Amino acid sequence: MVLGIGERSADAMTLQPTRLYKLRPGRVKVPLPPKQAAPFYLSTEWRSLITMIKKQRGNKCHDPNHPPDVPRWKGRIYGDHVVELKDGGPPLDSRNVMLRCHACHARKTMQQRTQRYHG
Numbered sequence: 001m002v003l004g005i006g007e008r009s010a011d012a013m014t015l016q017p018t019r020l021y022k023l024r025p026g027r028v029k030v031p032l033p034p035k036q037a038a039p040f041y042l043s044t045e046w047r048s049l050i051t052m053i054k055k056q057r058g059n060k061c062h063d064p065n066h067p068p069d070v071p072r073w074k075g076r077i078y079g080d081h082v083v084e085l086k087d088g089g090p091p092l093d094s095r096n097v098m099l100r101c102h103a104c105h106a107r108k109t110m111q112q113r114t115q116r117y118h119g
């Protein structure tokens, strides 16, 4: 039994270089730059949920603190999580999604970052 364990670890040592060798340089994935959106926000599920919500609520900003001098439908409208995923918010629950314009989305993200930093 003791011999068996010794043999196994020796096998693992010899197997590892073979696995590395099989990786073809052209197929190695380049790490994503840190600023890129999380893959979830590129998923079909998320996009179709936002399309549905925009149809239901209208393609405009729903942020209560939207600046009054700017039209709410101006520019691109983003689906934004009320409770962020990293805070445990449900990702595909329409009740956890608010449509926001770019300005409100940026303002909220900044506020949360500040809160997170000081909190």
Ligand SMILES: [Zn+2]
Binding pocket: 061, 062, 063, 066, 067, 072, 100, 101, 102, 103, 104, 105
């Ligand atoms: Zn807004």
